[in-house]
Structure formats: C-alpha cells, structure tokens
Amino acid sequence: MFNQTFKLTTLAIATSLLAACGGGGGGGSSEAPFAPKTISGTAVDFYVAGADVDFTNPACQEAYPDLKTDENGKFTFNTTENCQETGFIITGGIDTVTKLPFDGQLKVKEINYQANSTNEIVASPLTTLQAELPDAEFKAILTNLGFANDKNGQGITDITTFDPITEGSNQQKAAVFILQQILTQLENAGLTTTEAAKSVQTTIATTPLLTGSGVDSAVITTIFNNAATSSPSLQAEIQANQTKVENVTTTINTSLTTAGSSTLEQYLAGNPTIVSEIQEQVTPALYNNFEIAGYNITSIINSDNTQRLAINKTSIDSLAQVKFNLNKAATGTDSIKLGFQATAAIGQNGQPETLTAYISEVNVSFDNTTAINKIIIPAGTIIEIETTLANAPKGSFEVAEDTEFLGDSIALTDLVAAFPILSQPYNNYKNLIVSSNQVNAEVSVFVAPTTYPVSATLGLNLGTFGLPNKAATVFSGFTSTGYFVIQ
Template structure:
C-alpha cells in the first residue's frame, strides 16, 4: 500500500504541475484546483473558418475553428494566450494571412473572442498593462467604452464589428506601406510590429482619443513607429535618411490609407440594424463587395513603388507635393489627374530628373487605383492531373478538398502584360513549400528557381547548380537537412512547376525515400507554396478579374503564394 500511495502522490503532483504550466489549476486560476469547463472561443476578422488556434501557454496545443470561427479550449488551457493563423474569412471569402492574439484570461470567463482588437490589447499587455487595463485603454481610444472587448462578439455588435474590420485593414495598409520601403522584415514579423505601433499610437497620452482610426495623427504615428521597429532591416540609404523617409511616407500614404479604412467602417456602419441583426450571412451579403474591393486595393503599393526614390529627400522639398498626390489618389475624381501631374512636376523641379522621371511614372501614379498591367499570375494547384483554381483553393481552407494523394503537385504560373511577350529576361526567385499535418510540418526551401516565359507561357523552370536547398521537418520519419544542388535540375512539367517525387528524387533521393514513408491517409494536409520575386504576383478570381496573390512566410521565404487544405483518402 505504501508504494501505491507513493505512486498516486507522484502522479497527483505531476498532473498539478502540468495544469499549472498550461494555465489551468493553482495560482493561475485564482486558487481554483479545477479549470473552468467548456471555455469557448471565437476567431473574428469576419468569422475565421478552418483557422489554426494555438494555445501558447499550454505547450502550444492546437485546435481548428469551425465554419463560424468557434473553438473550444482544451482542458487545462483556459487561461492561455491564444494565437490565430490561417483559415478563411467567411465574411469576405478571402484567405486570412495575418495573425490574431488574445491575452491570458484574468477571470472566470467562459467566452473568449480573438480579433484584431484583442490583438491590439495583447500588444498593450506586452507593453506592461494588465489585460483589464489594456482593454479599457483600447476601448476608450476606439470609442467603445462599456464594451467588454475580450468577450463581446463583433458579429452581434455593429459598432464593434466596424472597428474590428477597420483595425485589421489599417494594420494591413501599414504593412503594405512599410514593406514598400524594400526591407527584409518578414510579413509575419511586420504584422506584429504594425499592431504594436498602432496600439501605441491609439493609447498614448498624446493620442487624439477620437475613436477615429483615420486621423492623420494616428496613421502617421503608427507608420513612423513601424518604420522605427524595422529600421535595421531597411536598405542602408533608407536608414541614413530615416527621419525624411518617415515624414515623406506619411505624407504620401496617409490620405489613401485613411480613405480605405473609412470605406470599411462606412460599409459596415451603414448596414440597417435589422439587416445586421439577421446574422453573419445577412451581414456578408450587405458588406462583402465593399470590404473585398477595399482590401484588394493596390493604390498604396503602386504610389510607393513609383515614388520610392524621392522618400529620402528633404521633406521641405517634396512632402507637400506627396500629400497632394495622396489626396488626389484617394479622391480619384475628375480633377485628380491634373493635381497629380502638377505635383509630380513640382517634385521633379525640386529634386531633379536624376531622381525621378515624371514621364516614366505619371501614368502609374495617375492610375494607381487600377490593377497592374504587368504581372505573373498564379494559376493554382494541380494534383493527380486535376487542376484547382485559386477560388477553389481558397474555399478549401474552410472545407478541405478530398484527394487520393498529394503526390504529383504542380503549381501553375503564367505571364501577363510585358511577361506575355517574347524575349523576357529570365526571372530568378526563391521558392518554398510547406506541408502541415496537425502540429507536424515539413518545409522545403530552394533559394534559387529560374523561370522563363514565352508569350506568357512558362517554358523553363530550373533549380540552378549552386542553389541551396533547406529542409526543416518536425516529422519522425523525415530528417531536417540542407544541401547544395550539384547540377541544374529541371522542375518543369506541362508548363507548370513540379513539386513531386520526380523533382525531389532528382534533388535528394534520400529525402524522396523518407517522404514515401510519411502516410497521410485520413489526414488533412495544409499546403502552402510561396514564390519570392520582384514581379507582382496575382491570381484570377471567379469573376475573371485579377487581384494580388496572398502574402505568406514559409521558413526564410517571404513572398506571394497559394495555400489550401486537402483531405487524403488513400
């Protein structure tokens, strides 16, 4: 009996320690030895379906949201910090490529919401506030005083939902603007830094406290703080003139950013209360078109690309003209072209033709609200000779596609505009593929992939000699490795990039052999393919219009790509 009692005591101590580490019993629950049962969560930008929920303080346990964005906290994890990634925003049918967080719970809450606003709150917590203090400060800044931002469901509170989607749009616009400076910060890191900067701009003692995410002071402060946060990753010429760049970037983009965020808020707040109260489907019908068109705007990106050379100039020479351009692009009315032309001429007069050539960029800036004329188009995935469009792949993030195998994966790429001609210089890219199953994943990264096009069709795809391939794996059956390619390897199959056993065998027979032992039967695999290159990458939507391809970070590769989920049946 003594040994049995001793074993039970040891087991009891071990369980208690585990629960404490996971945010369960003991002091983390205010003295309770039993964590609250059935704590529910919901992931909202719009409701995020098929998103991965990670309980950071609970050994990084994971679950997946349902079609409405709902999830259940694992036993013992009720107090954990929560992170949301992936999935699809069911209010827009767009992939969610950001990262949302909700702080550790302080009380006995049985409902936790994870949203762009709770991500602001977590950024405030990381800066030293308690969750309650942080929530109060963010609520005051957004004119949402009296709303419990950690548990209130945005889909049942119109004002809260408008601010929720507007915050996410503002963060994405900040990311776009700062990424346009050409730094090496990954999209994932840039997301975190943009949320931190926006939180500080909204809750500082000098904040306008008007609840307006569109104020010039808020946008300028958030942009400047984000630039400061990534300054060491920026080109040296930008670092040397950082103060100029921050002021000029704000002048060039603030009105365009404010206009996009205003459109989002207006689209949601103008929905009749009766329509909003009918639920998510009704809200989607009323707002999807306006929100999607705003999220797909390329104006911020285009004007930064065109005018990047003048951002290091003294603000006294260019800032006012940049501001006029921003207002004109945001207004996009009959007088915009004339205003832009005059402002560009003034900039060229002040900085000289050696910095910009107005004739080269006038058309781009004037038509900044139009989509690019020249781009590479990601056609989607082909598996086992069946092709899936980007629209179908987006939908699979919520409802996985059944396939017999994910072998013979091909990625289609074609050229549009100047890439739909002959004699185009070969394009060198980095490329990566990630396969994630449950909490296990493998990433295969090639630092060089050379692509050639003839009349828009991909006619050559090779990994050149000397390219480095890096394999990272958390699978027991596949070892992490890296190697240098000893001779050029052809990875073209039917005018598509082949990511199959033939390609892997040519690169590394041992790696291909290891992967054949990795069984996916009855498993759902999330696949993300990313290409990193200078050209713009786009996808074609169901209505046959083009939009920018989603941005993903896979290992060390940060670029444009496609993500999808497949249920393997054999």
C-alpha cells in the same frame, strides 16, 4: 493516572490529525476535485483560418502543441490543473474574407479561465492593444477607437469576449481590420508590437479613429508619422507601409458606403475584384494562376462527375503536380504548405482507393519573374504519403538537408524519386491505376502560401487538410478538386 492522561492526550492528537486530513467517519476531503473547463476561442482580423494558437503558459503549450484555428477561425481547449491561467499569441493562417496570408500576430493578456465566468475568448487587434498597453491607457482609448458600444448600442464590458464580426457594426469591422493592418505594417517596418501599439495609443488618445463615413485616413497618417518620429532610422520603411494602409483604408471606406444592407464581410465575399484590389495594395504580387495536372484552374473548377478531364496513363504522374504563377514579376520567396488527395475508382463500380500526401514546407523563389525559378524542400520538412491500398506501407520522411528541384512546378513524383522511402505507397497506387482499363479519379489540392496571396478572382475556396490522427499535418488552405478520366 499517567496512563489515562497519556491515552486521552493520544486520542486528542489522533482526533485533530484526522480532522486536519479530512478523516474520521470516512467523510473524505471537503475540497471538490478539479473539473476541466472547455474554452472556445476565435481569432479575428476578419476570421483567421489555419492560424497557430500558442499559449504563454508553458504547461498549456505542452498540452496543446499543435492547436490551430479551423476554417472559421475557431479553436477549443480544455483547462487542466496546470493550465488554468494563460495568455495567447496567434500567428499565421489566412484571412477568410480578404484571402490574405495573416502575417501579423494577435495577442490576449493572461486570464484565469478556470475561475472566469465565461467560456469564450476572442483574440483581435483590440486584445493585442490591451495586452501591450497599461490598463488605464487602453481603457482611455476604447471610445476613440469606436468600441464604447456594440452594434446594438449595448456597452462593451469585456473586449476579450467581444466578437466584432457577430457583434460589431460594419464600421467597427472596418476599424478592426484597419487596426490590424496598422499594427502589422508597423511591425513589418521594424517596430516591436509594443512600439506599434504605443504609436496607435499616442494618436488615438486625442483623435477618434472612426468618422461618419468610416475610418479616418488622416488618423492613419498621424499614427505612421508618430511612429516615424519615434524611430527615425526606420522612416523609409514606415512611410512605404503607410501608403499601403492608407490605400486599403480608402478601399474599405468605399465598400462601407456601397455595402448597403449587407454586412461588410458578405459584401466583400461577393465582390472578388474588390478583395483582389485590397490584396494588391498590401502585397507586391498575387498568385493569379494555378495548374493541376497540366490543366488551368478554370478547367479544374468547371470539371465535375459528368465532365471529366482526360489524362493519358503515360501522364499519370501529372495528377499530383501543381504549378503557380504570379500576376507580375517579383523578386522574393514564399513558403508553402501542400496537400494532395487523389481518389480513384477502378472500373464501373470499383472500390475507391485513396492516396494522400502532405508536404509541410516548400520554399519557392521568384527572380524578377512571374514563374517559379527555384524550388527547395528545406531541412526539417515533413513529407508523408498514405494510401488505402491493402498491405501498402505508409511513407513518412523528415528531410535531412535542403533539397533543390528543377522546373517551375511541384510534383509528388519528383519527391518520390528524391526520397525513396516514399516510393512504395506512391508506386503501388500508380501501378493499380496503370494496370486498369479505365479509371475515374478526383484530385484535390490544398495550398497555403505565407507571403503572396491567392487572387480572390480565381474563386478558390478555403478548406482544411489533414492526415487522420496526425494533428501536426492539419492546415487551412486554398483548395479545388479536379475530376479526371484516366485511359
């Protein structure tokens, strides 16, 4: 009796354990395995290219440490078991319409993307306000911000999936751009993002931002006055930046009335003089001249495969040399990313050989001048040179200490001289060209400044630079290609 009872009890326990573990009959667990989900994101001021996308979830940040927006302001990532819920902070990059360096930040509140029904996320000044304000306060101001409905009159139910560029009216696009200017300029004056958002909320709670003719300049004035009242020690800085936003608002409103049937971004893209005016209203100076290999940017842009610019072999080092000038004297510094890519075809039907160089940071200073008066490669800068030449090593170097260079232009040959580890791939490439009778070369330069904008009137395009299989080197910058014949 005891043995039978013991056996039955043991069997019952074993059966219950198998059931709890999903065992028995090999049925396995009823819980479905984790399936990653691809999330597509967009950064909007207008679209922001080459911006850093940082996650508030450390596991996501560890999985995607170098995530950036592409030349259209887009990015993607996959959820993981440890990266399902996260918020975002997006910084840096270049506004694709105004060509202004993006020196503000876009925030998105934490969302569980694995459980969410959508696969999309849009980071905009609207989501920044949403992330910084209590939910009730944010919802209360959406109508006065001008975002109760999209351009088709449909109600906007989720601001984190609303893309003002594709779904918004011209007035809504103007409101988004001006909102970001308000937040950025208040932060530049010394306010925190939360304080800047609160200044917007306090005013917009009772007064609509948009009127029939565009953004209400009087509302801009009130927002800045409220901010100055709340932070009297920053009053001078706030008032100075207030003027910038008021001037930009006037220009944007004029563009709204003259754009006709064009979208606002199309109209501005077709009117570089207006964009340059916006740039000048926000920043103290612009880069209005570039030289590559001693040629001005107009000559570079006008060159092509049938109209090549002549370079003597004795001046071969100038191919990887770039010079910047401001439109007016300024006192300040700028941090610039640089990329060079030269492709040389030796002889009539020669095999093209490529030299690519990346410099993660170049600091240039202006001392009440229009020309660079100091160039420093700071400690921690990554410099890389790669070439397609057989048996040529790749040069990779992290600068150990601040290194200063003389002159008003940045030349790859100067870096090679300062850091010998870079010399062999560069010299191998240079010697190949010098030893040949005639060489056709195309040289592309990529420049991404962070303080002074590149004048829209130069007509430079935005492009993406990056070394293969090295995500950290990827950036969006202004680019142009010069076509040269080397004799």
